[in-house]
Amino acid sequence: IGGPENLPILTDHLDSFDSPAKEELRRKPHLVILGSGWGSVGLLGNLDKNDYDVTVISPINYFLFTPMLPCAAVGTLELKSLMESIRHIVRRVNGHYLEASAEKILFSEKLIKVKVPGTEQRFYVPYDKLVIAVGSTSNTHGVKGLQYSNQLKTAEDAVEIRRKIVTNLEKACLPTTTDEERKKLLSFVICGAGPTGVEVAAEIFDLLNEDLTRSFPKILRQEISIHIIQSRSHILNTYDKAISEYAMKRFEHDQIDLLTNSRVREILPDQVIFDQKTASGEIETKSVPFGLCLWSTGVAQNPLAQQVVKDLAGSQKNKRAIETDAQLRVIGAPLGDVYAIGDCATVRTELAEHCSDYVRKYIIGSQSHKFIRSHHIITDDDIKHVDLTYNELKQLCTQISQMNPLAAEALSLVEELVPKYDPEGRRKLNFDQVKLLMKEVDSKVTSLPATAQRANQQGKYMGKKLSKLRKSSTTLSINDIVDGDIDNAIARPFKYRHLGSLAYIGNSAVFDFAPGYSFVGDIVAVYLWRSIYFAQSVSFRTRVLLFMDWLNRGIFGRDILT
Ligand code: FAD
Ligand code: MG
Ligand code: MG
Ligand code: MG
Ligand code: MG
Incomplete structure (x- = not known):
């Protein structure tokens, strides 16, 4: 059947008749989930089987355990321990997966326009219920030369960073390399001192100090430098003050070069140019050479989320995220059809309006x-x-x-x-x-943080609610529903619970528990940090792999060379 612009509309999946259970599901409402990250996985884990005919659409066919990605980038953990095939996760609900990107949503036709990555092929996927969980992209702040820097968002990014570190170390050992060049190869510059930047800096520091001296010439240790460029006066500025100060002290002690009050102006192939505000308020332009430059200065809006906000311009008022109501329904879309969760979404309270x-x-x-x-x-x-x-x-x-x-x-x-x-x-x-x-x-009202914790909580909430909605036809009477609002009749609005954020700094973790209470420490914190992530990992397989990695690291050191 043809859809708008003569593009085909998907009717059945290739695996729609693979089993009687799947065939049965064809008659159930179609639930489409965009994205294979924290939000989507939280949802899929909490949806009852056989309630919906589920389709997950995402250009990336694995779930990534992002909080530990900095470790994988320097070889503390194996990447495969942090990845889980989205097909495995979808299988639990007898769902389908399509490796593709959503481009646009036609709200009145209930169709999603989908593009096959790397091609100009497009098609439509129909939905009865849609959950948008497409996450965010990196903020460029309009800086030129980002192509010379590395990012850390995907598994491929981690591989690339790991490869670059090894290549630079090996180059530094060649007799043809001059002293100046060696210093540059061993200079690590990190732009942005949020949790990701800080964790990467700490991981690189540990790697160079603990493990590399065993297999690389000792002289390299003196030539290595780590620089963090941060626009504010503090690092980790979204955290508790005690934590931010602890981290700064720790880094000073570790001889990590903190360049605060500094704004990156441009990245050249081998150096970062930045403006630093001095104590007297003047601005000095400086530069620092690098062998590896990591860009991690925060998040920006995903292109699909941008498109949704544009298409619903009359109702959507936030330029940075898709606005939802307290039930996580996209404001401006037909009530109860479309939800948005995770980094791409924000909850609008609308107290004055109502x-x-x-x-x-x-x-x-x-x-x-x-x-x-x-x-x-x-x-x-x-x-x-x-x-x-x-x-x-x-x-x-x-x-x-x-x-x-x-x-x-x-x-x-x-x-x-x-x-x-x-x-x-x-x-x-x-x-x-x-x-x-x-x-x-x-x-x-403070907006919710762009974290895995939040995305996952919203996903869980949606999974449970969607299953409840399916059962509501038998449990709800017409009198329970006010103003046609079924969601409100069956479920409480979403409530966020802050369980603490964690950042790793050089063999000690800082743990931001709850406002007013924070816990900073050494060895105990490391184990706390590890065990929390351990408990959070998605499947038994990844749990076993992570455990093996830690054992390995303890016994044999990191494994960056292989
Ligand atoms: P994501 O998990 O980013 O998932 C988005 C998904 O949507 C991806 O699968 C993507 O491929 C897909 N997608 C994108 N565009 C489209 C499209 N057009 N159509 C279909 N699919 C699309 N948070 C913490 O709480 N604690 C931490 O310690 C922590 N550490 C982090 C470390 C790193 C290195 C990074 C990068 C992030 C970290 N975060 C951490 C943040 C956390 O990963 C995000 O907040 C979380 O992933 C958000 O979940 P999400 O489901 O909204 O988006
Ligand atoms: Mg997601
Ligand atoms: Mg993710
Ligand atoms: Mg999201
Ligand atoms: Mg993300």
Whole structure:
């Protein structure tokens, strides 16, 4: 069958008739998942079998355990321990996999336009439910010469870095290499001091100190240098302050060259040009030569996510991510068809926009607004004339928090904010004042971090909810559903739980637990770090492989040479 632009529409997969179970699934709703990363895998692991005919579309046919990618880049871990075939993961739900990239979504036709990588071939995949989990790309900050640097996002990136380190070390040992050239080959420059940059720097430092002196000439050790270029005054600046300071001290001690308040201007084939702000506020242009330059200065929007935001421009207001409601539904798409999770998505709280609904719900349940008894229906006019005391506002905020867990922290600030919106000191706010207050609360909601932890939690949430939705036809009565919102009737909104972030710095891990409490340490931290990741790994196979790698590292040192 032909779709728009005469492109074919996929009807059956090549494996749709492979087993009776798969044939049976053809009649079930089609669930399409875009991406094979943390969000998608969290979803696939929590979806009940046989609820949907599942198709995963991603240009990369493996799941990558990104938190340990820096280790793989320097040979502490084998790459294959960090990869899991997406086909293995999809098999659990009898699903299908297509190695391709989504280009555009036709929301009213419920079609995804898909491109085969490396070709100009395109086709359409129909969906009943769609989950977008396409992640993010690296931020270029418009810097020229990035082609001379390395990135660390995929397994191929890790292989490339590992290969370059070995090649440079070998070149440094040749008699034809001059002293100056040797220094350059052994200069590692890392642009960006977020967790990835910091972990790579620490891994390279450990590698050079612990293992290389065994097989390479000792003289190399004196010629090696590691530089971190960071635009802010601190490294790891999204973490707790104690952690950031600990990391800086540690790096100073390890003679890692921290270039703070510095902005990269351009990358040349063998040197980085950057502007550094001095203590007196002047800007000096400097350069540092490199044998390997890693670019890891944060994330930018994935092209498909950009396209979605553009196509739904009337409703989508954020330039950096696809906005969803608290149920993770893409705002502006038909309600309940399309969801977005992980790095490519952000949750919009919209408290001001839905203020009258919230106030309505509040006064229906409240005792003090007696005028309701005489009115059958609360009109918009009633709401406009409502006055809420400070105490009632507090109750209203508690109610709103339950519906918007992500805004709970910001809502708890309302007590401090309220006087600003009550200039006459009536100790009451009228509806317009409440609405303005909510607008400020909206702006105070902190967005979710772009982490594996968040993507995975959202994936799990979606997997469970999608299975519940399938069963809802038998468990829900029509009265349970308000305004056609089935999601709200069957599931609570998504709630993020911060379990701590981890960054590895030179034989000790820094562990950012929860706001106000952090744990910094040496050996204990390393084991904590390892065991947490160990417990998180996806399958028994990768768990065994990781364990073997650690044993190997402990006994034989790293294995960068093979
Ligand atoms: P991803 O996991 O990036 O998955 C996106 C998927 O979508 C990929 O499979 C991609 O191929 C696919 N895709 C892209 N475009 C399309 C398209 N058009 N159509 C279909 N598919 C598409 N987080 C932590 O919490 N802790 C850490 O220690 C940590 N360390 C990290 C270290 C490194 C080196 C890196 C790179 C990241 C690290 N992160 C860490 C961040 C974490 O990996 C991301 O936040 C997480 O991967 C986001 O999950 P996601 O599902 O949104 O996207
Ligand atoms: Mg994903
Ligand atoms: Mg991933
Ligand atoms: Mg994503
Ligand atoms: Mg990612």
